[in-house]
Amino acid sequence: xxxxxxxxxxxxxxxxxxxxxxxxxxxxxxxxxxxxxxxxxxxxxxxxxxxxxxxxxxxxxxxxxxxxxxxxxxxxxxxxxxxxxxxxxxxxxxxxxxxxxxxxxxxxxxxxxxxxxxxxxxxxxxxxxxxxxxxxxxxxxxxxxxxxxxxxxxxxxxxxxxxxxxxxxxxxxxxxxxxxxxxxxxxxxxxxxxxxxxxxxxxxxxxxxxxxxxxxxxxxxxxxxxxxxxxxxxxxxxxxxxxxxxxxxxxxxxxxxxxxxxxxxxxxxxxxxxxxxxxxxxxxxxxxxxxxxxxxxxxxxxxxxxxxxxxxxxxxxxxxxxxxxxxxxxxxxxxxxxxxxxxxxxxxxxxxxxxxxxxxxxxxxxxxxxxxxxxxxxxxxxxxxxxxxxxxxxxxxxxxxxxxxxxxxxxxxxxxxxxxxxxxxxxxxxxxxxxxxxxxxxxxxxxxxxxxxxxxxxxxxxxxxxxxxxxxxxxxxxxxxxxxxxxxxx
Amino acid sequence: xxxxxxxxxxxxxxxxxxxxxxxxxxxxxxxxxxxxxxxxxxxxxxxxxxxxxxxxxxxxxxxxxxxxxxxxxxxxxxxxxxxxxxxxxxxxxxxxxxxxxxxxxxxxxxxxxxxxxxxxxxxxxxxxxxxxxxxxxxxxxxxxxxxxxxxxxxxxxxxxxxxxxxxxxxxxxxxxxxxxxxxxxxxxxxxxxxxxxxxxxxxxxxxxxxxxxxxxxxxxxxxxxxxxxxxxxxxxxxxxxxxxxxxxxxxxxxxxxxxxxxxxxxxxxxxxxxxxxxxxxxxxxxxxxxxxxxxxxxxxxxxxxxxxxxxxxxxxxxxxxxxxxxxxxxxxxxxxxxxxxxxxxxxxxxxxxxxxxxxxxxxxxxxxxxxxxxxxxxxxxxxxxxxxxxxxxxxxxxxxxxxxxxxxxxxxxxxxxxxxxxxxxxxxxxxxxxxxxxxxxxxxxxxxxxxxxxxxxxxxxxxxxxxxxxxxxxxxxxxxxxxx
Numbered sequence: 017x018x019x020x021x022x023x024x025x026x027x028x029x030x031x032x033x034x035x036x037x038x039x040x041x042x043x044x045x046x047x048x049x050x051x052x053x054x055x056x057x058x059x060x061x062x063x064x065x066x067x068x069x070x071x072x073x074x075x076x077x078x079x080x081x082x083x084x085x086x087x088x089x090x091x092x093x094x095x096x097x098x099x100x101x102x103x104x105x106x107x108x109x110x111x112x113x114x115x116x117x118x119x120x121x122x123x124x125x126x127x128x129x130x131x132x133x134x135x136x137x138x139x140x141x142x143x144x145x146x147x148x149x150x151x152x153x154x155x156x157x158x159x160x161x162x163x164x165x166x167x168x169x170x171x172x173x174x175x176x177x178x179x180x181x182x183x184x185x186x187x188x189x190x191x192x193x194x195x196x197x198x199x200x201x202x203x204x205x206x207x208x209x210x211x212x213x214x215x216x217x218x219x220x221x222x223x224x225x226x227x228x229x230x231x232x233x234x235x236x237x238x239x240x241x242x243x244x245x246x247x248x249x250x251x252x253x254x255x256x257x258x259x260x261x262x263x264x265x266x267x268x269x270x271x272x273x274x275x276x277x278x279x280x281x282x283x284x285x286x287x288x289x290x291x292x293x294x295x296x297x298x299x300x301x302x303x304x305x306x307x308x309x310x311x312x313x314x315x316x317x318x319x320x321x322x323x324x325x326x327x328x329x330x331x332x333x334x335x336x337x338x339x340x341x342x343x344x345x346x347x348x349x350x351x352x353x354x355x356x357x358x359x360x361x362x363x364x365x366x367x368x369x370x371x372x373x374x375x376x377x378x379x380x381x382x383x384x385x386x387x388x389x390x391x392x393x394x395x396x397x398x399x400x401x402x403x404x405x406x407x408x409x410x411x412x413x414x415x416x417x418x419x420x421x422x423x424x425x426x427x428x429x430x431x432x433x434x435x436x437x438x439x440x441x442x443x444x445x446x447x448x449x450x451x452x453x454x455x456x457x458x459x460x461x462x463x464x465x466x467x468x469x470x471x472x473x474x475x476x477x478x479x480x481x482x483x484x485x486x487x488x489x490x491x492x493x494x495x496x497x498x499x500x501x502x503x504x505x506x
Numbered sequence: 507x508x509x510x511x512x513x514x515x516x517x518x519x520x521x522x523x524x525x526x527x528x529x530x531x532x533x534x535x536x537x538x539x540x541x542x543x544x545x546x547x548x549x550x551x552x553x554x555x556x557x558x559x560x561x562x563x564x565x566x567x568x569x570x571x572x573x574x575x576x577x578x579x580x581x582x583x584x585x586x587x588x589x590x591x592x593x594x595x596x597x598x599x600x601x602x603x604x605x606x607x608x609x610x611x612x613x614x615x616x617x618x619x620x621x622x623x624x625x626x627x628x629x630x631x632x633x634x635x636x637x638x639x640x641x642x643x644x645x646x647x648x649x650x651x652x653x654x655x656x657x658x659x660x661x662x663x664x665x666x667x668x669x670x671x672x673x674x675x676x677x678x679x680x681x682x683x684x685x686x687x688x689x690x691x692x693x694x695x696x697x698x699x700x701x702x703x704x705x706x707x708x709x710x711x712x713x714x715x716x717x718x719x720x721x722x723x724x725x726x727x728x729x730x731x732x733x734x735x736x737x738x739x740x741x742x743x744x745x746x747x748x749x750x751x752x753x754x755x756x757x758x759x760x761x762x763x764x765x766x767x768x769x770x771x772x773x774x775x776x777x778x779x780x781x782x783x784x785x786x787x788x789x790x791x792x793x794x795x796x797x798x799x800x801x802x803x804x805x806x807x808x809x810x811x812x813x814x815x816x817x818x819x820x821x822x823x824x825x826x827x828x829x830x831x832x833x834x835x836x837x838x839x840x841x842x843x844x845x846x847x848x849x850x851x852x853x854x855x856x857x858x859x860x861x862x863x864x865x866x867x868x869x870x871x872x873x874x875x876x877x878x879x880x881x882x883x884x885x886x887x888x889x890x891x892x893x894x895x896x897x898x899x900x901x902x903x904x905x906x907x908x909x910x911x912x913x914x915x916x917x918x919x920x921x922x923x924x925x926x927x928x929x930x931x932x933x934x935x936x937x938x939x940x941x942x943x944x945x946x947x948x949x950x951x952x953x954x955x956x957x958x959x960x961x962x963x964x965x966x967x968x969x970x971x972x973x974x975x976x977x978x979x980x981x982x983x984x985x986x987x988x989x990x
Contacts, residue, residue: 084974085972085974086973086974086977087974088974088977088978088981089904089907089977128877150903153894154894154895154899155894157893157894157895157899158894158895160893161888161893165940168937168940168941169940169941175941176937176941180933180937183933184926184930187926187929188926191922191925191926194903194922195918195922198906198907198910198918199910201907202907202910202911
């Protein structure tokens with residue numbers, strides 16, 4: 017089978033699976049999760065197959081597939097992956113499977129829930145592998161709808177507010193992006209929306225045009241990342257979303273933004289991107305410090321993790337803004353690594369919440385005595401998150417800091433210093449949740465269940481693997497990252 | 507120019523539709539005479555009507571390649587008329603399908619109801635082909651008069667009677683205005699066929715009489731299109747009319763106005779006026795006032811009425827581009843909007859049959875009681891709001907793209923902002939369906955309504971995911987209009 021077909025099926029299969037689950041009659045609701053498990057499992061297998069067949073030496077697009085879609089408008093069903101998108105594709109497939117595993121307790125509207133999860137997976141994968149602007153935009157928006165409903169129907173007490181806030185923020189961004197895409201199409205005069213075909217013409221646009229267009233698109237991307245000050249939807253959405261949805265939200269959804277910066281910036285509108293680089297770097301650093309500072313004062317466990325996401329994504333943005341090979345590579349690794357660690361974090365917080373029905377840090381204490389495995393994994397996650405060498409978080413942040421030292425010395429120093437803040441809020445959280453006096457209310461807290469372990473341990477293993485053998489991940493990315501850095505260096 | 511007998515074969519679809527209406531009435535008379543229970547519902551009459559419209563649709567497709575004028579140029583057959591005729595027939599069939607269930611109190615007169623819808627569809631089809639002012643006038647009467655009766659069909663409901671009276675007054679006024687305009691145009695130019703008018707206009711200076719005539723003409727169409735400033739009748743009439751009739755008005759009648767306006771406007775483009783600005787302002791006002799009005803509504807029919815005004819605005823954005831592609835995007839939009847709006851109304855009818863209410867607050871928790879109908883309404887509203895993979899996104903995208911290409915950036919900006927406002931009130935209905943807890947008794951969906959929803963939903967998804975066939979048809983229709 018041509019690999020392009022496999023690539024297309026990573027989108028089509030979740031779509032088909034989602035529709036199939038929606039069509040299961042009410043009496044068969046219990047089959048919804050097994051079907052979703054099967055579908056996400058096969059998608060992960062396909063993603064692995066693509067990873068193995070990928071030629072790491074080739075910086076360009078691989079496994080391309082082009083089918084007519086709306087030729088009258090110059091838009092086609094064009095898919096492909098390079099070293100930047102393949103890891104994201106894999107991450108999405110991986111986390112989607114774990115999210116389905118972790119959704120064992122969903123008891124209301126199960127068919128609808130798993131249908132939406134699969135639609136979300138299809139949309140997310142679509143964003144990462146689409147090579148046509150309209151297709152990209154369609155997938156970008158497709159992600160929005162299942163996410164809105166997943167938060168709105170299965171979320172916590174303030175889900176309505178959180179869902180609408182998420183929706184309005186992203187929608188405002190999307191419209192700006194659509195405006196940017198249309199302007200790009202009209203400004204180049206090219207009769208195509210194909211990113212590859214459009215790239216040379218887009219790069220020839222005047223600085224002013226590129227800046228205007230990229231600003232519109234970057235606005236949408238910055239909301240998704242999210243970059244301070246556009247981040248306020250994130251804590252609300254995270255706190256209200258059900259556990260598995262938080263995993264996908266933090267693990268993959270945010271990466272749509274940073275991935276978009278890499279795809280639209282250097283590869284499509286390099287001059288416009290260069291122009292915004294100082295702002296992106298500044299906001300990146302602000303996000304790092306501000307996110308960490310906010311995390312420090314949270315009393316809600318999930319909010320703490322949400323703000324830590326803001327901080328960690330700041331490193332990604334700083335690395336991208338640096339534009340050096342090490343910076344971009346660090347950003348890409350950090351994107352992948354944060355996907356794993358944030359996934360782990362939300363699964364753990366979810367597990368704690370299910371036992372205590374509260375996420376207040378003060379409601380816990382000494383949990384290591386009653387639930388040693390769960391608590392131990394929380395410790396492991398925290399160390400991964402604060403960048404302990406030997407785990408994936410270290411590789412990404414270290415490369416970002418070194419990679420941005422040349423172009424942004426001060427920012428790089430601040431980012432390095434901010435690791436102390438990260439360590440601060442995580443260790444302090446650990447002291448209050450895991451260690452110390454046992455909170456009497458938690459005296460009979462059960463330890464990690466098998467299902468939870470099945471969802472969390474693969475992430476721990478992956479974090480360690482990348483920490484110890486970074487080449488597994490870096491090898492795939494390197495060639496494409498080099499080509500991006502070359503464009504920006506020129 | 508074809509000879510009259512041949513010409514009649516070109517009108518086969520219209521003849522089939524006219525006969526279908528008559529046949530339904532006659533069969534009903536015979537049936538009532540021969541039965542003891544004349545009040546029993548007779549859904550098969552609706553099926554018969556649908557079959558007739560289906561046959562006519564087949565005939566339209568069979569004649570799709572024909573491009574000619576008939577009877578000294580008063581009737582024109584081209585891809586544009588084909589496009590609209592198919593659209594009107596599809597709308598007619600769906601409306602007939604959703605008319606069967608809401609009519610328990612009126613089953614005694616159901617034959618007349620179906621026949622009037624059929625004839626109204628006939629009027630719409632003829633309007634798509636009419637190419638001469640007084641033919642246009644006659645066809646307009648053919649669509650308006652049945653509508654007056656249809657709107658007042660629920661005669662024991664004061665709202666329905668009120669709506670009917672309002673529509674009657676509106677028809678009277680707009681007809682008078684239109685007729686006056688036609689007389690002035692005819693007086694100024696000495697011809698009434700549109701092709702001749704185009705030729706004369708190209709050489710003529712704009713005299714005050716002619717200008718007044720054209721303005722009055724456009725005013726007459728404005729009422730049908732429901733664009734600002736001719737929109738004030740819409741909410742009351744839409745609310746009062748029986749729901750299937752509202753559904754019919756909201757798409758069939760509106761598109762008939764566009765079908766007609768397009769021919770005349772494109773012909774009159776040589777007149778040195780800033781048409782971009784005129785239609786642009788109308789579009790911006792319709793979108794803004796429609797959406798702002800919809801924000802405050804608590805009744806779903808009124809909300810959809812205001813949303814319909816806003817949608818007329820988006821359609822006008824396509825017109826304001828004044829380019830072939832702009833018109834094509836308008837045509838594409840009609841198809842996308844048609845399916846989505848009918849889908850929304852079908853779901854609204856299903857809910858109203860079960861709860862007896864059109865209040866949005868009564869939609870609380872309906873998703874648990876009628877998951878499929880709730881899903882249908884969700885899809886419809888999201889499509890109206892313009893989210894991708896649904897028809898509405900592609901439609902808005904095309905319209906905005908070609909308006910931007912024509913340099914109407916400000917109008918696109920207004921349109922985009924309006925899309926956000928619109929999504930807000932569409933989403934409010936969707937929350938209401940899914941979020942609050944309500945009663946749990948399941949609502950049964952009649953198979954007919956289920957079929958109508960499936961057809962519309964498939965249409966919404968198909969146009970959203972594979973827009974190419976409809977896009978190609980609209981481009982062909984638009985290029986025919988520009989003489990390509």
